[in-house]
Amino acid sequence: MRRYAQLMDEPDALAIAARLSQLIRIPTLSGDQEAFDRFVDALRELFPLVHANLESERIGERAQLYRWRGTSDRDPLILMAHIDVVPASTDEGWSRDPFSGAIVDGWVHGRGALDDKGPLVVILEAVEKLLSEGFRPARDVYLSFGGDEEALGGEAENTARVIAERGITPFLVLDEGGAVVDAPLPFVSGRAAMIGVGEKGVVTMRLEAVGDGGHASAPNGPSAIDRIVRALRRLSPATFPPRTPRTITRMLEILRPRAGRAGGLALGAMARLPWLTGRILGALGGEPAALVRTTIAATRTAGGSADNVLPPSASATLNLRLIPGDTVASVRRRVERRIADARVTVTVSEGADPSPESPIDGPEFAAVTAAVREAYPDALPTPYLMMQASDARFFHRRFPAVYRFAPLEMSREQRSSVHGPDERVEASSLERGRAFHTALIRGLA
Numbered sequence: 298m299r300r301y302a303q304l305m306d307e308p309d310a311l312a313i314a315a316r317l318s319q320l321i322r323i324p325t326l327s328g329d330q331e332a333f334d335r336f337v338d339a340l341r342e343l344f345p346l347v348h349a350n351l352e353s354e355r356i357g358e359r360a361q362l363y364r365w366r367g368t369s370d371r372d373p374l375i376l377m378a379h380i381d382v383v384p385a386s387t388d389e390g391w392s393r394d395p396f397s398g399a400i401v402d403g404w405v406h407g408r409g410a411l412d413d414k415g416p417l418v419v420i421l422e423a424v425e426k427l428l429s430e431g432f433r434p435a436r437d438v439y440l441s442f443g444g445d446e447e448a449l450g451g452e453a454e455n456t457a458r459v460i461a462e463r464g465i466t467p468f469l470v471l472d473e474g475g476a477v478v479d480a481p482l483p484f485v486s487g488r489a490a491m492i493g494v495g496e497k498g499v500v501t502m503r504l505e506a507v508g509d510g511g512h513a514s515a516p517n518g519p520s521a522i523d524r525i526v527r528a529l530r531r532l533s534p535a536t537f538p539p540r541t542p543r544t545i546t547r548m549l550e551i552l553r554p555r556a557g558r559a560g561g562l563a564l565g566a567m568a569r570l571p572w573l574t575g576r577i578l579g580a581l582g583g584e585p586a587a588l589v590r591t592t593i594a595a596t597r598t599a600g601g602s603a604d605n606v607l608p609p610s611a612s613a614t615l616n617l618r619l620i621p622g623d624t625v626a627s628v629r630r631r632v633e634r635r636i637a638d639a640r641v642t643v644t645v646s647e648g649a650d651p652s653p654e655s656p657i658d659g660p661e662f663a664a665v666t667a668a669v670r671e672a673y674p675d676a677l678p679t680p681y682l683m684m685q686a687s688d689a690r691f692f693h694r695r696f697p698a699v700y701r702f703a704p705l706e707m708s709r710e711q712r713s714s715v716h717g718p719d720e721r722v723e724a725s726s727l728e729r730g731r732a733f734h735t736a737l738i739r740g741l742a
């Protein structure tokens with residue numbers, strides 16, 4: 298029965314793919330107003346019922362807000378996505394033109410397929426389909442599409458403020474973030490729907506060292522470059538000890554049945570002993586370690602002006618991602634203490650504290666997991682913390698129930714294509730993404 302239904306739906310998957318393909322062809326690089334306007338016009342053509350039935354408005358220059366009036370005035374659902382994409386060019390290793398939107402063997406290729414035009418399209422597909430069936434939601438549904446997420450701009454902040462000023466406290470906000478993935482941890486098998494219930498903070502820090510300068514033939518004491526190198530050495534990964542956020546403990550409990558016998562015992566012990574989780578995941582490095590510690594990475598260095606001159610100054614840029622419990626001020630203090638060099642100054646050029654963690658036990662999270670079960674019956678809904686910063690953080694500062702999940706399948710390989718070459722999404726997954734939003738909106742009753 299199920300097989301038959303899937304076959305019947307195949308033309309739908311391809312139709313969704315074709316609409317996404319058209320939108321990928323508009324290169325909405327952050328800051329390109331003309332492309333943004335063209336994109337919004339294209340939406341009008343591709344989703345006529347949405348535009349005939351929903352109120353829409355522009356907030357600032359590049360944020361689009363739609364309101365679908367529900368049958369009650371209960372707190373609304375807000376579905377978020379962003380229109381802008383990061384640049385892409387064929388010489389970065391793309392196998393085809395990143396803005397051609399090619400559809401090959403059931404896959405849609407191109408910049409934005411996953412981040413974030415695919416997730417945006419499946420929201421509109423769901424609303425368009427429900428409207429065609431004469432459906433009205435039990436609460437208002439807002440669609441909030443930002444235009445400068447990739448540029449870490451302020452459009453979403455604006456939108457969140459406008460919504461708050463109208464006296465609205467959403468029941469649930471859903472933005473990009475996690476996805477449906479295979480083997481969510483090295484020792485856990487099967488598929489999981491990773492739902493971000495919070496996001497790490499982010500800090501950009503600049504270290505500047507001064508030295509005495511002079512001719513390189515007679516060095517005397519550490520130069521500015523020596524000081525920067527020493528400072529970076531002192532900032533080993535252990536600068537921030539592992540500490541397990543509440544959400545990660547819950548994640549392990551939920552994944553335990555999927556970890557086999559020995560793995561299950563290990564995850565059970567880790568869920569009971571958060572310090573052990575910190576040690577183990579911390580030792581694994583990479584993504585697992587990033588779940589349990591504030592990470593620190595040097596991203597730029599600069600210094601020196603000539604081959605034979607001692608540099609009077611040198612600098613390094615650090616990128617830090619903060620787990621809940623740390624703050625911009627606390628990590629700055631710790632970095633200064635570790636460096637312990639009065640001639641190295643530390644300035645924070647950009648900083649955002651970690652978001653709060655949204656509830657996992659309430660009706661909001663349950664609404665998301667119910668929709669996951671509908672669209673991806675074999676994927677285990679699992680809370681986690683998002684590593685990257687997203688537009689959702691602006692909403693999370695004001696509203697209590699903010700989740701980060703794009704209802705699309707993303708293999709490890711696909712995830713690395715986000716902001717990289719050969720970004721692509723499978724048409725069948727787009728259809729499931731639509732099924733997710735359809736179920737979520739229907740479930741508001």
Ligand SMILES: [Zn+2]
Pocket residue numbers: 379412413446473
């Ligand atoms: Zn994105």
